[in-house]
Amino acid sequence: SNAAPPAGASLRKPKSWAGQLRVVQIVRETPTVLTFRLADPAADRLPFDFLPGQFLQVEVESEDGKAARRSYTIASSPTQRAYVELTVKREEQGVVSRHLHDKVSAGDLLKVSGPFGAFTFTGTDAQSIVLIAGGVGITPMMSVLRYLADTAWDGDIFFFYGARSTEEFVFRDEIERLERRFANLHVIAAMQRSPGTVWMGPEGPITREMILAAVPEIASRRIHMCGPPAMMGAMRTILAELGVPEAQVHTEAFGPASLPADASDLEVKPAPSPAQRPPPGSEVAPSTVTFSVSGVSAALPAEETVLEAAEGAGVEIPYACRVGQCGVCVVKLLEGEVTMAVETGLAPSDKEQGYVLACQAKGTGTPLVVEA
Known part of the structure; x- marks a missing residue:
């Protein structure tokens, strides 16, 4: 057939990226909402692709010097290759939205990772x-x-x-x-x-x-x-x-x-300190997890998640909620088997292709290999 492929047919699930983007323009949409246009400081096109409906995670340094992360849905279209736009409402209790509204100017660099999320529509899934x-x-x-x-x-x-x-x-x-x-x-x-x-x-x-x-x-x-x-x-x-x-x-x-009703809960959950983590249980033998991209292996005690093991080994896996809801910490499991107590943030299609939530994934006694 000579029919053109339907809109969105060429869009595949993009790989996530992490780095710095430059704020090239800030537009006031309403009294409480700003749009931030971000571009690659070193190239004329974005270093990643995304699907309509996906989000990015932005990391800023809060007033107390700690890193605060927050996820914002991309408002611009994937057809715009040169920039991405985040439209952000200033929340009085929101550390990141306050920082973006009050401290960020055109020309500044922002630490960004993504895209994430399965809340997408490209025109191929319905008429x-x-x-x-x-x-x-x-x-x-x-x-x-x-x-x-x-x-x-x-x-x-x-x-x-x-x-x-x-x-x-x-x-x-x-x-x-x-x-x-x-x-x-x-x-x-x-x-x-x-x-x-x-x-x-x-x-x-x-x-x-x-x-x-x-x-x-x-x-x-x-x-x-x-x-x-x-x-x-x-x-x-x-x-x-x-x-x-x-x-x-x-x-x-x-x-x-x-988002929780209490706006103070909006920010990323902090990683627990090693002293707060539960002691290894006796049900499952401790194992190892290898992070294939970083080339690092780490011990994986029975009660420790892949995300906690990554943090202990200095391997960066983006995260936000740490309770299996948001889907930011999705990684591909290349070898081994895991259990996950919560899978809300994992699309069934991603699970079929071997993806897991790092904040929930725990070993079953066999060595794991994770793409991170």
């Missing part, structure tokens, strides 16, 4: 897509939307966005311009009108009636959601009532969807 976003949870949806627009994807795109007020409507001008240009893009936004702004759309949260009116045959559609926990919970209930199978609802497991 249409429903994107539901709240607040700064719009970032993965913008990457998807920009990519589908750049590749002139012809499926229907239903884009729901809820914000507190028109003042906080991130990317409003661009979304309105895309909607005028693409007949297959249907935007439904709901928010309170800020003084001095024009708003003809519905006020208040996204409702069941709005979804029913805008999306024909909703039960057959693929749905991606990202937003504050209360909004996500309400949407899940509405979609279940509308007969949408759970398997068709994809949610961002790392971004705003999973």
